[in-house]
Amino acid sequence: MDGWVGAWTGGRAAVHIGNVADFNAQFFAPGMDAAQRARRLRQAHHYACLAVGYSPEPAVLVLPVEVDRAWIDWLARELAWGPVEVHDGLAVDRTLAEALAARPALAARIVDCGHPVVSWGRTAAQGEGPELAAVHRYESKAAAHALFAELAPDHPGITVPQQERVDGRRRAARRLTLRAARGRTTVLKSPHGVGGYGTVVVEPADLFAAGGGGALLRRLVGSEVLPPDGELLLEEFVDPGPSARLRDLTYDAVIGPDGTVHPVGAGVMEVAGTHYQGVTVGPGVVPRAAEETARRFTLAVGERLAAEGYRGWYDIDFVTDRQRRLAPTETNLRLTGPSVAFMLRERLDRVRGPGHLVRTVDALPLGARLAPEALHEHLDRLRPRCARLGVVLLPLIPTTGHAPEPAVGLALAGPDAEALDAAQALVEAAGHALTGMFEALR
Known part of the structure; x- marks a missing residue:
């Protein structure tokens, strides 16, 4: 099979390993205390439910959290999957690699099952070597910035924001x-962070309201936005101007086993502050000129990554400036939330016909805490209402419905952006309306 699907899994059903926490733990700050580490592992374990979309079709699913089998059955029906073998509830306050080390029979089953194995990202548990070295190097926002600056002169339409590296909190506060x-x-x-952790936009008014640079940094460390120690990067803010519809873009690609770089596509991300919320991918979502600019630059980055030994999925995130130039901000040598949207689009186009747009919403708020069965019933009531809009509803993260701030991660797939907008408004309103469950108790 040609193209990115062939380079990723050979077009075969795959084993999906939900090792988000393992990948993130490689970049935890040395000063992180045990309680914060445990919180971040648990958060990542919930996000690992996206492992259902690590390829267009799972054969085996390995998850750190316990999930309801009805969730897998829902996705299997909508996406025409074959049987899916599920191993869940493996880890709570430890990494998935640690959990698998304690279950050698399951680890052997994964190796010997005959399916390609895909995971969120490369870790030492999968072996040392040039691929892991490339991950550790270019997941750094400083190293990625240096590569962007080197390549940008050959790419019209690309602008690289200025970046300053600062050692020490006192010097950072002064700057x-x-x-x-x-x-x-x-x-x-x-230098390292995921999902918005470790990145914050500091406006002058914010700094002075906090009482100066030092006070602001102490507050950001105390609220776990920034790590307590280590180098910081001060980067130029790229102003998108009055029209910011295409503010945050991503372009994904795959480097095959032979080092060939295969483009996947572009998407428009939803970002609140610096926190990724979801993405929309599909035909016409990104204007052709911007998509082509992003494609050329992303493939050039991929050629460099391939030369250094990296193999697998990667993407480049961009922001746009007032002149509609693209400013690359980071590279991710792993799967990401947008990767899952591309996997779903590929599968839907294959089994239902071409032309799908897919939108993912990682944390749609719920107005009440719901147990798994109640959450399933709530979403099941929305399924036919979305279908009447021409939209397929796909639950992706069903394990946070009973969290202190209850939410559900989902995907919507339909023929155009208008249909997705209508379906998203529908599910958001229904989620908010759950607050009415408690009106009679007041």
């Missing part, structure tokens, strides 16, 4: 304060 005094907004980053 932030100086930039704020000049009226500059700064994107403050730690």
